[in-house]
Amino acid sequence: MWISELAATVGLPVPTVKFYLREGLLPTGTPTGVTRADYDEHHVRRLRLIRALTEVAVLRLDGVRAVLDAMDDESLPWHEAIGSAHRRLGAVSGAPSPAASERVEGLVRDRGWTVHEGSVQRAALAHALDALDSLDHPASDELLHTYADAAEAIAAKEVAGVHGEDRVSATEHVVVSTLLLEPVLLNLRRMAQENASAKSVDRRHREPAS
Amino acid sequence: MWISELAATVGLPVPTVKFYLREGLLPTGTPTGVTRADYDEHHVRRLRLIRALTEVAVLRLDGVRAVLDAMDDESLPWHEAIGSAHRRLGAVSGAPSPAASERVEGLVRDRGWTVHEGSVQRAALAHALDALDSLDHPASDELLHTYADAAEAIAAKEVAGVHGEDRVSATEHVVVSTLLLEPVLLNLRRMAQENASAKSVDRRHREPAS
Numbered sequence: 001m002w003i004s005e006l007a008a009t010v011g012l013p014v015p016t017v018k019f020y021l022r023e024g025l026l027p028t029g030t031p032t033g034v035t036r037a038d039y040d041e042h043h044v045r046r047l048r049l050i051r052a053l054t055e056v057a058v059l060r061l062d063g064v065r066a067v068l069d070a071m072d073d074e075s076l077p078w079h080e081a082i083g084s085a086h087r088r089l090g091a092v093s094g095a096p097s098p099a100a101s102e103r104v105e106g107l108v109r110d111r112g113w114t115v116h117e118g119s120v121q122r123a124a125l126a127h128a129l130d131a132l133d134s135l136d137h138p139a140s141d142e143l144l145h146t147y148a149d150a151a152e153a154i155a156a157k158e159v160a161g162v163h164g165e166d167r168v169s170a171t172e173h174v175v176v177s178t179l180l181l182e183p184v185l186l187n188l189r190r191m192a193q194e195n196a197s198a199k200s201v202d203r204r205h206r207e208p209a210s
Numbered sequence: 211m212w213i214s215e216l217a218a219t220v221g222l223p224v225p226t227v228k229f230y231l232r233e234g235l236l237p238t239g240t241p242t243g244v245t246r247a248d249y250d251e252h253h254v255r256r257l258r259l260i261r262a263l264t265e266v267a268v269l270r271l272d273g274v275r276a277v278l279d280a281m282d283d284e285s286l287p288w289h290e291a292i293g294s295a296h297r298r299l300g301a302v303s304g305a306p307s308p309a310a311s312e313r314v315e316g317l318v319r320d321r322g323w324t325v326h327e328g329s330v331q332r333a334a335l336a337h338a339l340d341a342l343d344s345l346d347h348p349a350s351d352e353l354l355h356t357y358a359d360a361a362e363a364i365a366a367k368e369v370a371g372v373h374g375e376d377r378v379s380a381t382e383h384v385v386v387s388t389l390l391l392e393p394v395l396l397n398l399r400r401m402a403q404e405n406a407s408a409k410s411v412d413r414r415h416r417e418p419a420s
Binding site: 045048049051052055056060108111113114115116119121122124125127128129131132134135137139142143144146147148149150151152153154155156157158159172173176177178180181182183184185186187188189190191192193194195196197198199 | 255258259261262265266270318321323324325326329331332334335337338339341342344345347349352353354356357358359360361362363364365366367368369382383386387388390391392393394395396397398399400401402403404405406407408409
């Protein structure tokens with residue numbers, strides 16, 4: 001298909017598609033003339049992914065590039081694509097406090113989780129705990145375990161079905177399920193908060209003003 | 211305290227603090243001379259929040275501004291601060307598909323949730339479902355309910371304790387618990403995924419190769 005059809009299929013303006021081509025995020029098509037090229041289903045798929053990463057995961061261009069580079073890096077085990085993208089972005093700067101790192105350590109131990117020592121997530125979690133402490137809103141152990149319970153229940157459902165696919169599909173599956181299901185989870189959490197908050201106000205209004 | 215002490219207390223370079231002052235994100239201190247001003251605990255607190263929103267919630271400057279403006283807008287009910295910040299940012303562009311909107315509608319109905327009709331979260335969730343569909347990774351009803359179960363359990367713990375505070379604290383509480391606890395939840399989810407994935411590989415390796 002021509003670039004105009006590619007753009008229409010994905011629902012993006014042609015100049016945007018050309019921009020992604022110039023930036024090297026989208027591979028060039030097969031040349032069929034001096035100024036024309038032919039695009040196929042792989043381009044449609046890649047372009048849909050770029051669009052979703054930009055609009056739904058709200059990544060900046062360097063973030064999209066880091067994710068795509070990690071996906072295309074065949075030397076990388078697929079389950080490390082996300083961690084690698086994070087490291088490429090240098091998302092975590094500086095070291096978290098020893099206290100926060102120790103807390104993360106303890107949580108992983110308590111849960112009996114197998115999580116790589118140098119995992120980006122450990123540091124990112126410790127950084128977040130430091131920030132909450134600095135704002136006098138420390139996350140209690142009880143809250144962390146509530147989150148960990150929820151995370152375990154979610155992960156058990158999510159991981160089933162990933163194995164056994166080829167590397168490209170498995171990597172894309174990890175990227176999509178991490179970056180695009182995150183907004184699903186976060187929006188549901190905010191809706192559940194609104195609901196819990198509304199129900200709580202409602203309950204207090206029904207109580208007799210004794 | 212002088213600006214140098216303010217910067218040292220929060221752990222930021224003085225030029226960064228001056229930048230936030232110029233940008234109007236941090237209110238100016240009380241003038242004590244032509245080039246000097248006095249800063250207090252309120253500045254420390256606001257600066258810590260700016261730092262956390264930038265580094266932990268990874269918001270861009272316009273995102274930080276939208277959140278702070280919503281917090282400072284006294285006409286706004288505190289629980290709407292986040293939704294308002296999202297609207298100011300114009301995070302959601304275009305309308306989601308009718309099918310996705312209908313699915314969100316059905317989910318809210320099935321759960322018996324009280325969620326505002328025009329809620330930003332409803333549209334954002336529908337957008338995310340559209341993106342997943344377009345990439346052939348649709349979120350199943352089962353997965354959505356797993357997330358909703360987790361979101362409910364989390365929200366019940368989170369909302370307890372918010373009411374009864376003054377508006378400023380309540381608003382800050384909502385901002386902090388939404389934007390800074392999100393990275394906590396997401397990093398725990400990724401760690402739980404790594405664990406579930408590792409355990410699953412481990413289990414298959416232990417199975418006899420019959």
